[in-house]
Amino acid sequence: MKIAVLSGKGGTGKTLVAVNLAAVAGQALYLDCDVEEPNGHLFFKPTDVKVKDTVIKIPSVDDGLCTGCRICVDFCQFNALAYIIDHLQIFDQICHSCGGCALLCPEKAIVEKNKIIGHIEAGISGKVSVRSGFLNTGEASGVPIIRDLLDSVDLDQQKLVFIDCPPGSACIVMESIRDVDYCLLVAEPTIFGVHNLNLVYNLVKLFNKPFGVILNKCLAGEENPAEKFCLEKKIPILGRIAFDAELGTINSDADIAARVSKKYQEQFTSLLTKVLMEAENEAVISS
Amino acid sequence: MKIALPVDEKNIDTTVCPSFGRAPYFLIYDTESNDYLFYDNQAASSQGGAGIKAAQSLLDNQVSFLLTPRCGENAAQVLNTGGVKLYKTISESAMENINAFNDGKLLLLNEIHPGFHRRGGAGSI
Numbered sequence A: 001m002k003i004a005v006l007s008g009k010g011g012t013g014k015t016l017v018a019v020n021l022a023a024v025a026g027q028a029l030y031l032d033c034d035v036e037e038p039n040g041h042l043f044f045k046p047t048d049v050k051v052k053d054t055v056i057k058i059p060s061v062d063d064g065l066c067t068g069c070r071i072c073v074d075f076c077q078f079n080a081l082a083y084i085i086d087h088l089q090i091f092d093q094i095c096h097s098c099g100g101c102a103l104l105c106p107e108k109a110i111v112e113k114n115k116i117i118g119h120i121e122a123g124i125s126g127k128v129s130v131r132s133g134f135l136n137t138g139e140a141s142g143v144p145i146i147r148d149l150l151d152s153v154d155l156d157q158q159k160l161v162f163i164d165c166p167p168g169s170a171c172i173v174m175e176s177i178r179d180v181d182y183c184l185l186v187a188e189p190t191i192f193g194v195h196n197l198n199l200v201y202n203l204v205k206l207f208n209k210p211f212g213v214i215l216n217k218c219l220a221g222e223e224n225p226a227e228k229f230c231l232e233k234k235i236p237i238l239g240r241i242a243f244d245a246e247l248g249t250i251n252s253d254a255d256i257a258a259r260v261s262k263k264y265q266e267q268f269t270s271l272l273t274k275v276l277m278e279a280e281n282e283a284v285i286s287s
Numbered sequence B: 001m002k003i004a005l006p007v008d009e010k011n012i013d014t015t016v017c018p019s020f021g022r023a024p025y026f027l028i029y030d031t032e033s034n035d036y037l038f039y040d041n042q043a044a045s046s047q048g049g050a051g052i053k054a055a056q057s058l059l060d061n062q063v064s065f066l067l068t069p070r071c072g073e074n075a076a077q078v079l080n081t082g083g084v085k086l087y088k089t090i091s092e093s094a095m096e097n098i099n100a101f102n103d104g105k106l107l108l109l110n111e112i113h114p115g116f117h118r119r120g121g122a123g124s125i
Helices: A014-024 A040-044 A071-075 A100-104 A143-151 A171-177 A191-206 A225-233 A245-252 A262-286 B050-060 B073-081 B094-102
Strands: A002-006 A028-032 A047-061 A081-084 A087-090 A110-125 A128-135 A161-164 A182-187 A211-218 A237-242 B002-007 B025-030 B036-040 B065-068 B085-088
Touching (some): A002 A014, A014 A161, A014 A182, A014 A262, A040 A110, A040 A128, A071 A081, A071 A100, A081 B050, A081 B073, A087 B073, A100 A110, A110 A143, A128 A143, A143 A171, A182 A191, A182 A262, A191 A211, A191 A225, A211 A225, A211 A262, A237 A262, B002 B094, B050 B073
Parallel strands (some): A002 A182, A028 A128, A028 A161, A182 A211, A211 A237, B002 B065
Antiparallel strands (some): A047 A110, A081 A087, A110 A128
């Protein structure tokens, strides 16, 4: 069972949910696909960490062969190439490594060179296998790292996989949820939170993924716009996490609530049961 | 010599567009003949690298000076390499800025921002 944890904005509690569910699951694989700012490892503090670079292809031009025909410049959908006074200039950080420029160059003046854009780390924390992707600062896209991360282990051989997604609903999120069985949307009780929940709600519907919501930062007796949204759209609410100072403190200390607090160990265990029940039901319905 | 400005409309009373790479039009003004023309900025709807593509179009139009409120680093790199000098606009009206430039009242643009590259962060494409 592969479960993605996602949200339309940062700071709603994706990592909190993904890390704690993995921690109470017994044997599980936790994948941190939030490669622009991975932080799951700060909680798991994995040991026996192995590191592998992620490499992409970037064009490089041989000025002696380039005739300035500009086929490559006109072709590039990301405008990563400019032809300036008899010289082709390449903007590495804008290039999306499609290889089109090298393919189209009639003079074979463009060759592709390897460039390291980040790395993945694999380690172990208790019974949880922890793998995280790290994108180097300034790079255009984390997608190649997410691909490396998802390909680094045979996910179908794993009993339970939790994918901690990047925030938003962009390409890197789509890449992260592409092959999952179930999506868990984490929402916070603000108008802004609802707006962003709506974005991921539309995304998971577009991908035909079964999904449910966890309401985080719930305040007793206060109106919850995210809950209202779920009720209106008939989205299953799988759990509620209170806006709790104790939980905040545990998080600030980079501890895993389910490992240091009996209360949260119980809460996340029952949340996991609910999520798995829901995910397995949906898997049966859709299969 | 030709000067270019990112503009909002295709008439000489137009305002200067606050964005360089994603301005809808460019105004090219010839300071010797006082002739001018407008062209559509093909880069405006680019997925990315709009500044680079817009800068390339200025080079292709043999522009010597760009008058703009701001400019991103990639566009500035193309323009600097291509020998285009950047000046900072001082008011909204395109014509006022052209006159100010001709009177030597504009200063070189020396604040180059790191760009507003839309590359799929939270809530964007």
